[in-house]
Amino acid sequence: MGISLSGRSFLKLLDFTPAEINYLLDLATEFKRMKYNGVEHKWLTGKQVVLLFEKTSTRTRCSFEVGARDLGMGVTFLDPGSSQMGKKESLADTAKVLGRMFDGIEYRGFHQSVVEDLAKYSGVPVWNGLTDDFHPTQMLADVMTAREEFGDLRGKKLTFFGDVRNNISNSLMVVCAKLGMTFCACGPKELSPRSDLVEQCQAIAAETGASIQITDDVNEGAKGCDILYTDIWVSMGEPEELWAERIQLLKPYQVNKELMDKANPGAIFLHCLPSFHDRETTIGEDIYQKFGLPAMEVTDDVFLGKQARQFEEAENRMHTIKAIMYATLK
Secondary structure (H helix, E strand, O other), X not given: OOOOOOOOOEOXXXXXXXXXXXXXXXXXXHHHHHHHOOOOOOOOOOOEEEEEEOOOOOHHHHHHHHXXXXXXXXXXXXXXHHOOEOOOEOHHHHHHHHHHHOOXXXXXXXXXXXXXXXXXXXXXXXXXXXXXXXXXXXXXXXHHHHHHHHOOOOOOEEEEEOOOOXXXXXXXXXXXXXXXXXXXXXXXXXXXXXXXXXXXXXXXXXXXXXXXXXXXXXXXXXXXXXXXXXOOOXXXXXXXXXXXXXXXXXXXXXXXXXXXXXXXXXXXXEEOOXXXXXXXXXXXXXXXXXXXXXXXXXXXXXXXXXXXXXXXXXXXXXXXXXXXXXXXXX
16 A cells, blocks of 8 residues: 555654655655656645744745645745734634635744644644744755765764754654664753653664764764754744853854764765855854854855755755645645
């Protein structure tokens, strides 16, 4: 029997089997092939989706909008000022209304409970575009990019350097456990990952042949590494006052040429973006003026180097999100 995800929501990768995740990756690869070859695939013509954004985004919004239109769907975008959700109308009431008007709902915001409740009350597939806990659509793009580079990912080591308790690190740990990879969380002990999630992933890893490593030693993190991954040091929604504290904690975990050279030959660099790799942003320049850092989580020579794959990764957001929408709405 083939795999069917029709009618399901995409809230976190803990909900999906390795076979289902690989099915979505295979589907995304096929959509990418069709896109490159100009093959029209408006397979969901007549359907309508709504995008609920409490946090801003470039890649997530564009990926959902372009992907939906490629599939023939209509798209409505609602930012916090365009919806009464949680203010004049309860979340449950909003979900019930949207579920009667739209075939699918994307949510990008703060609490995982919000996206879970949207799925509970709307009656239609709901897709998690990012919460404080998880970023599952990003993960599919990440592992798709790694598959394009390495083929079979079983046994490959991915190390996340930085704040290893954030939503990206959480989600990478899950997807690596599901796909039989080695995941290494490399960051300061003060920012340790959630113990309950580590235990969940270790249980999954015992079944898939994966491995979960936690360390504060950058040499251990880089040793035998095939994929070096990092993220900005202060996440969206966190106060600017955290910069001084985070820089002090995370500066030793910057991905630079010295660190890349400690990894396996042929290792690649990934970043979910945006990145503070130079002074060409207002925040980047502000940090330089205050702390003297010309780059933060990754240096410019790595970001623009031959091992960097973050722009391929960004493009793959579109193909993987298209796969998610099609698989759950067909």
